[in-house]
Amino acid sequence: MVRAPCCEKMGLKKGPWTHDEDTILINYINLHGHPNWRVLPKLAGLLRCGKSCRLRWTNYLKPDIKRGNFSREEEEMIKQLHTVMGNRWSAIAARLPGRTDNEIKNVWHTHLKKRANSNLNSKSLKSLKKVEQLIVEDDKEESGRLSPFDTNSSSQESYSEIDSPQPSSASYNSSTPTSPNNYDETLSIDDMDDEFWSEVFSGEDFDELPVGHENIGQLPSGCGYESNLHDDVDFWFNMFTRGVDLSQI
DNA sequence: AAACAGCGCAACCGCAGAAGG
DNA sequence: ACCTTCTGCGGTTGCGCTGTT
Numbered sequence: 001m002v003r004a005p006c007c008e009k010m011g012l013k014k015g016p017w018t019h020d021e022d023t024i025l026i027n028y029i030n031l032h033g034h035p036n037w038r039v040l041p042k043l044a045g046l047l048r049c050g051k052s053c054r055l056r057w058t059n060y061l062k063p064d065i066k067r068g069n070f071s072r073e074e075e076e077m078i079k080q081l082h083t084v085m086g087n088r089w090s091a092i093a094a095r096l097p098g099r100t101d102n103e104i105k106n107v108w109h110t111h112l113k114k115r116a117n118s119n120l121n122s123k124s125l126k127s128l129k130k131v132e133q134l135i136v137e138d139d140k141e142e143s144g145r146l147s148p149f150d151t152n153s154s155s156q157e158s159y160s161e162i163d164s165p166q167p168s169s170a171s172y173n174s175s176t177p178t179s180p181n182n183y184d185e186t187l188s189i190d191d192m193d194d195e196f197w198s199e200v201f202s203g204e205d206f207d208e209l210p211v212g213h214e215n216i217g218q219l220p221s222g223c224g225y226e227s228n229l230h231d232d233v234d235f236w237f238n239m240f241t242r243g244v245d246l247s248q249i
Numbered sequence: 250a251a252a253c254a255g256c257g258c259a260a261c262c263g264c265a266g267a268a269g270g
Numbered sequence: 271a272c273c274t275t276c277t278g279c280g281g282t283t284g285c286g287c288t289g290t291t
Contacts, residue, residue: 016259016285038276054277055260090279101279106258109281 013047017056021046025053026061059100066098070107078104079112 028044034057037050046053059065070078074096081092089101089108096104 014261036276050276051262051278052260058278059259087280102259105280110257 011047012049014052017060021048022056022061025057029057029061055102059102064098065100070099074099075107075112078108082108082112 024044024046028040032043034040034054037054040046040050041048041053044053048056077096078092081095085091087105089105093099093101093104
């Protein structure tokens, strides 16, 4: 089916958002939520299309978004998850609290991509396998429990004390009120137990760990790792679609 | 100091799937 | 069952900033 262009109507503004527009959008969502993005800009008095409003909100205005540079651990996490998941940015973002798919995508294309290919040595493969195992174990434990970072669960909340974000990331203050998902930003990946990350990414003791899934234990020759990953379609489907969050482990 | 090139990031576009009538 | 509308996702673009010459 062919959809009409989002902003087919003349007169709708495009391009960078102004501070005033941000304020209007935040205030409106605070009061009414966003049950319908299509009509939201009309009701809020914005000369934007609903798509543009949604993008602005989800990528920059939501209160639980963490701004600023990616930590080394986050970059490693992205690289590992990308090796497993490919370009499923939303799935990767679901495992990086406070980060958006757009932001992760940008980071990947700007600098991580350059490093990733050259860094896939044997040690990286061990780390990768361990990340996968953590996902699988988490998947087992999490059945029925919604990820605290599930963006859907936050959509109906009221954000009463949102700091007015700045259009520029350079000047954005990441200090935001408690998120609607009870996600405490003080527990960001940056602050996670160092032992956890060193363990995950060093891969030194990987061989001592139990295998979480029958396919995970198979290490192909060379870098043909991905071929085994497709042996169990249901397994990967579940992993990709359930939004399990690694940091909860 | 000016011109140019490269990079980073915000935003747009189009498609696919979900949801509702 | 089919059609329409809406949302979400991934790819891509374009502009501004920064570094280099």
